[in-house]
Amino acid sequence: MLQLDYSAVQGQQELADFLEARYRYAIYNKTASSAGLAIGTGSTAKVLIANTVTYTVANIWKSKTTAEIAFTATTMDIAASASSVQEAVYFVCLDASGTPSLVMGTIAAGAGNAKYPELPAATLTVIGAVRIAVAAGSTMFDASSDALSAGHLTVTYYNFATAPIASFSAAL
Numbered sequence: 001m002l003q004l005d006y007s008a009v010q011g012q013q014e015l016a017d018f019l020e021a022r023y024r025y026a027i028y029n030k031t032a033s034s035a036g037l038a039i040g041t042g043s044t045a046k047v048l049i050a051n052t053v054t055y056t057v058a059n060i061w062k063s064k065t066t067a068e069i070a071f072t073a074t075t076m077d078i079a080a081s082a083s084s085v086q087e088a089v090y091f092v093c094l095d096a097s098g099t100p101s102l103v104m105g106t107i108a109a110g111a112g113n114a115k116y117p118e119l120p121a122a123t124l125t126v127i128g129a130v131r132i133a134v135a136a137g138s139t140m141f142d143a144s145s146d147a148l149s150a151g152h153l154t155v156t157y158y159n160f161a162t163a164p165i166a167s168f169s170a171a172l
Contacts (some may be wrong), residue, residue: 028059029125037157040068044147048124057096073144087114087133093124129158
């Protein structure tokens with residue numbers, strides 16, 4: 001189920017504005033085809049956009065051919081815990097020029113507890129997501145060098161072929 005952060009909403013008009021912004025994002029920034037997210041082929045430490053993806057940014061149609069996206073060193077690491085799985089979900093995004101990026105959600109303890117990050121700026125379209133879980137008692141996920149096929153990681157890929165807001169409950 002989609003969980004929205006209402007903490008910044010003070011009144012009825014602010015709630016309406018908040019929901020309108022989320023609705024406009026979902027309508028104007030969407031994917032029309034699956035990105036085919038997978039482990040990188042040039043580098044197994046990267047996320048691969050395997051398919052040509054058709055998407056919109058600000059309601060303008062765009063297309064992106066295959067690409068590999070690197071995680072940001074240190075800021076996208078996931079520390080290990082001796083007693084529980086640690087995991088995070090990363091949005092895979094494209095901007096109007098086709099530049100790919102990753103947006104990290106909050107790290108959560110326990111398998112299946114990580115939530116999607118907040119929707120990114122309206123200049124980015126979310127085309128999918130990657131969930132990375134670090135096994136309890138193992139080493140951390142080093143975003144700059146760990147192969148996504150490493151034994152201490154469980155990596156799951158989600159492809160959004162509709163507006164991301166409509167995909168939240170179905171994807172996780």
